[in-house]
Amino acid sequence: MLEHGGRLRAAAQTFGIPLESWVDLSTGISPWCYPVPTIPETAWHRLPEPEDALDAAAARYYGNAALLATSGSQAAIQMLPRLFAPGPVTLIGPTYNEHAAAWRTAGHTVTFVADLSEALTRGAPVTLLCNPNNPTATQVDRATLLHAASHLQRRGGWLIVDEAYGDATPAFSVTPDAGMSAAPRLITLRSLGKFFGLAGARVGFLFGDAALRYRLNDALGPWTINGPARWVAQHALNDIAWQTRQRERILEAGARLHTLLHQTLPTTRIASTGLFSTCMLTPSTDARRLFEHLARCGILTRLFVDDGLVRIGIPDDSAWPRLNDALKSWQHETHTENHDNR
Ligand SMILES: Cc1ncc(COP(=O)(O)O)c(C=O)c1O
Numbered sequence: 001m002l003e004h005g006g007r008l009r010a011a012a013q014t015f016g017i018p019l020e021s022w023v024d025l026s027t028g029i030s031p032w033c034y035p036v037p038t039i040p041e042t043a044w045h046r047l048p049e050p051e052d053a054l055d056a057a058a059a060r061y062y063g064n065a066a067l068l069a070t071s072g073s074q075a076a077i078q079m080l081p082r083l084f085a086p087g088p089v090t091l092i093g094p095t096y097n098e099h100a101a102a103w104r105t106a107g108h109t110v111t112f113v114a115d116l117s118e119a120l121t122r123g124a125p126v127t128l129l130c131n132p133n134n135p136t137a138t139q140v141d142r143a144t145l146l147h148a149a150s151h152l153q154r155r156g157g158w159l160i161v162d163e164a165y166g167d168a169t170p171a172f173s174v175t176p177d178a179g180m181s182a183a184p185r186l187i188t189l190r191s192l193g194k195f196f197g198l199a200g201a202r203v204g205f206l207f208g209d210a211a212l213r214y215r216l217n218d219a220l221g222p223w224t225i226n227g228p229a230r231w232v233a234q235h236a237l238n239d240i241a242w243q244t245r246q247r248e249r250i251l252e253a254g255a256r257l258h259t260l261l262h263q264t265l266p267t268t269r270i271a272s273t274g275l276f277s278t279c280m281l282t283p284s285t286d287a288r289r290l291f292e293h294l295a296r297c298g299i300l301t302r303l304f305v306d307d308g309l310v311r312i313g314i315p316d317d318s319a320w321p322r323l324n325d326a327l328k329s330w331q332h333e334t335h336t337e338n339h340d341n342r
Helices: 008-015 041-045 054-062 072-083 097-105 116-122 142-154 210-220 227-238 240-264 284-296 317-340
Strands: 067-070 088-092 109-113 126-130 158-162 186-191 204-207 269-273 276-280 302-304 309-313
Touching: 008 284, 041 227, 054 067, 054 204, 054 227, 067 072, 067 210, 072 097, 072 158, 072 186, 072 204, 072 210, 088 097, 088 116, 097 109, 097 126, 109 116, 116 126, 116 142, 142 158, 142 186, 240 269, 240 276, 240 317, 284 302, 284 309, 284 317
Parallel strands: 088 109, 088 126, 126 158, 158 186
Antiparallel strands: 067 204, 186 204, 269 276, 276 309, 302 309
């Protein structure tokens, strides 16, 4: 099993701070969860039916009916590589670690490159990126992605874009194009876990080519999403007023987090996208020190030690003072240290 954020219990033990005292900013999941209405008994009682209104709600929300609902985008991430003949795969990284692991497990050879233009020079049958990228927050615009998709398609290649964090910035999304005549070999992944804050429901979607979706559906088997999760997902996808409010508050909090980090870590490069900001520290020991400092203040973030990165999710309204104080004390500590070393 690979390492992920959200392991608050383990952090509580390591740092000796009680569970209830932590602020968890380690995941990039929205601090505001979709307010789940009372779930009807039938959703528990009956077998989940693929003919319910989930696909239609998703088609409206994402602007594309060429979809397959999966148990979180993770289910698609794990199974998709098995539908391609083993061969070279180019990933733009560093990125969400499950992608490389899944392609390697299925017998592919994974190569990491720094950006999309470098990926296009590789000529691999499969090119994959996350947009926005987790953890670097890099975002590629729609025109560039569509150009890349058509470039790869002319050479018989596929472009896979994981848009798990894409809901707050829909102008960048290529989901409406996935599997359409202009981009038949473009595949996208979406998640209800991040923007909607419904990570526990395990609902995601794959968009793209019909034959591929058919094979994926077959490989995943029946009832991959449970009845209550299907029911909640439909409500969330149809609730336009809540989505609008959610987008506004995520973007507002994202900008506030960027400003706070910029002010308190003036010499550190900060990359931000709605739901999280990432501090790019060199050397990587500084990343560990910042992570541990915040953890001692009861704030759990996500450390990517090999890449020298600390990813910080947006807090809810109540957690700003804690984050502010923790960053200020870090600033004070490092400033004093630098001063003493002169
Ligand atoms: C980039 C990215 N894609 C996909 C996932 C999987 O999300 P889920 O399975 O909850 O849809 C994650 C989880 O952290 C992620 O960071």
